[in-house]
Amino acid sequence: MIEEISSNNSIIYRLDPRVKIVIIILFSVVVAVSNRFVVLITALAVGIIILFSARIHIKEVFKRLIPVNTFLIFLWFFLPFTFAGEHLFSIGFLTGTIEGVLFTSRITIKSNAIMLMLISLAASTPIFTMGHAMHQLGMPKKLVHLFFFTYRYLHVIHKEYTRLINSMKIRGFKPKTDLHTYKSYAHLVGMLLVRGFDRSQRVHNAMICRGFSGKLYSLSSFSISRADVIAFILMAGFILMLGILEWIQTT
Amino acid sequence: MDTNNLIINLQDISFSYPDSPPVLDKLSLKFFRYDRIGLMGPNGSGKTTLFHIIMGLLKHTSGSMEIFGKPVTKEKGFDEVRRKIGLLFQDADDQLFSPTVLEDVAFGPLNLGMSRDEAVDIAKRTLESLDLAGFEDRITYKLSGGEKRLVSLATILAMKPEVLLLDEPTAGLDDKTKAKLIDILSDLDLSFILVSHEIDFLFEITDSIYTMENKRIVSDKEAHLHQHIHSHPYGLYTHKHK
Numbered sequence: 001m002i003e004e005i006s007s008n009n010s011i012i013y014r015l016d017p018r019v020k021i022v023i024i025i026l027f028s029v030v031v032a033v034s035n036r037f038v039v040l041i042t043a044l045a046v047g048i049i050i051l052f053s054a055r056i057h058i059k060e061v062f063k064r065l066i067p068v069n070t071f072l073i074f075l076w077f078f079l080p081f082t083f084a085g086e087h088l089f090s091i092g093f094l095t096g097t098i099e100g101v102l103f104t105s106r107i108t109i110k111s112n113a114i115m116l117m118l119i120s121l122a123a124s125t126p127i128f129t130m131g132h133a134m135h136q137l138g139m140p141k142k143l144v145h146l147f148f149f150t151y152r153y154l155h156v157i158h159k160e161y162t163r164l165i166n167s168m169k170i171r172g173f174k175p176k177t178d179l180h181t182y183k184s185y186a187h188l189v190g191m192l193l194v195r196g197f198d199r200s201q202r203v204h205n206a207m208i209c210r211g212f213s214g215k216l217y218s219l220s221s222f223s224i225s226r227a228d229v230i231a232f233i234l235m236a237g238f239i240l241m242l243g244i245l246e247w248i249q250t251t
Numbered sequence: 252m253d254t255n256n257l258i259i260n261l262q263d264i265s266f267s268y269p270d271s272p273p274v275l276d277k278l279s280l281k282f283f284r285y286d287r288i289g290l291m292g293p294n295g296s297g298k299t300t301l302f303h304i305i306m307g308l309l310k311h312t313s314g315s316m317e318i319f320g321k322p323v324t325k326e327k328g329f330d331e332v333r334r335k336i337g338l339l340f341q342d343a344d345d346q347l348f349s350p351t352v353l354e355d356v357a358f359g360p361l362n363l364g365m366s367r368d369e370a371v372d373i374a375k376r377t378l379e380s381l382d383l384a385g386f387e388d389r390i391t392y393k394l395s396g397g398e399k400r401l402v403s404l405a406t407i408l409a410m411k412p413e414v415l416l417l418d419e420p421t422a423g424l425d426d427k428t429k430a431k432l433i434d435i436l437s438d439l440d441l442s443f444i445l446v447s448h449e450i451d452f453l454f455e456i457t458d459s460i461y462t463m464e465n466k467r468i469v470s471d472k473e474a475h476l477h478q479h480i481h482s483h484p485y486g487l488y489t490h491k492h493k
Contacts (some may be wrong), residue, residue, distance in 0.1 A: 020341065025309075094351075118348045128349075128351065149348065151350065152348055152349070152350060152380040156344050199344075199345065205340075206348070207348065207358075208306075208333065209306050210358060210359040210362060210410060211330070211333055211339045211359060211363055211410070212362055212415040213362065215362075215369075217358070219354055219357060219367060221367075
């Protein structure tokens with residue numbers, strides 16, 4: 001689950017969350033569209049530096065990088081063989097090309113660089129602060145509410161899920177590859193949806209009873225400090241440099 | 252009785268969900284200021300429904316309803332009702348939706364138009380009055396069941412209601428938290444309607460107990476002859492109890 005994992009006395013932790021969000025977005029876009037290895041590797045290196053300055057447990061970082069890289073492994077199975085280009089190696093009748101390998105490497109570096117940046121900046125911000133920062137940056141209210149409620153009720157829904165799974169288990173349910181298993185899982189998912197819907201209505205009712213009229217108020221106030229401005233200029237400058245480096249190559 | 256103190260006046264209220272038999276049938280209830288009444292009744296007898304009708308979350312199919320001396324029919328009239336009457340939900344997870352305790356308790360006061368500082372101040376004082384000082388930054392979903400219940404109560408008390416509707420507040424609580432809740436409720440200078448299955452609990456903090464029967468509220472003051480079965484050592488020998 002999304003949870004703060006950084007130690008709260010790092011410089012990164014104290015940065016204004018709005019600055020962090022803007023940097024994440026800029027960084028992700030620029031890195032995602034870049035193709036030069038110089039650019040990508042610099043981005044990855046900076047990602048690692050920022051990760052360390054956020055003082056996040058390395059174990060946690062690896063845990064979060066697993067999903068992305070599992071996906072990338074599958075790409076490595078297919079992409080090198082599907083690109084036309086110079087022959088590099090062969091496995092049976094499959095031929096890997098240099099272009100294919102380069103392309104897959106780019107994707108791998110990009111994804112990891114962006115993920116590292118996201119982890120270091122997002123994980124060092126309390127979720128609620130993050131939501132309000134998004135709101136202040138002009139993100140639609142509905143999305144921000146959705147973000148809050150997903151975070152709050154993920155846990156409740158997960159508890160409901162474990163309860164249901166356990167009740168299936170104690171009645172001897174063992175997942176197999178047959179219709180009964182699929183049906184049971186379908187019921188489980190259906191039940192979660194229905195219960196989720198019911199709960200959302202109860203929550204809404206409870207909010208109405210306390211005078212809710214569509215507006216969520218924030219208790220945290222943000223103020224841009226000098227450190228924020230400096231950090232922003234530094235990072236924005238760095239991202240701009242990446243952009244220029246990439247642009248020089250293409251022209 | 253004094254009509255000025257008549258807070259809730261329900262007359263012949265009926266309610267049914269679409270395509271099902273009525274849940275409430277011509278129910279009448281007069282609730283006065285300083286009343287502390289308990290409400291018992293089997294599951295599904297419409298106690299929660301009654302609360303939701305009073306709060307305007309459900310619309311009764313027939314009958315008339317006056318709250319604080321004014322008939323309420325439209326959504327707008329319920330704004331005042333919701334400000335003055337606080338409903339404690341059965342499931343605390345429904346009530347606590349904010350990430351942190353302080354934010355949740357301040358939610359109501361902010362909706363009432365208070366400034367951020369006022370809301371935080373009142374939230375802190377409410378938490379303190381319930382012995383929950385220091386809970387401000389706790390994450391709501393990580394609280395224990397008893398803590399969740401008390402924080403839920405705080406979220407409602409922070410709005411300074413005149414009446415509380417409590418829907419099975421003791422459900423799932425251990426004896427210690429229950430005792431704490433009894434202390435808190437008897438110290439409050441508020442009128443309330445309390446739904447519970449626990450007769451001891453109701454005896455302790457309410458002045459009169461009603462039951463839901465035949466889709467209505469009845470006051471059952473008649474003494475019923477009943478038998479106890481009990482066991483103890485030497486119980487086989489004829490003996491008397493005080």
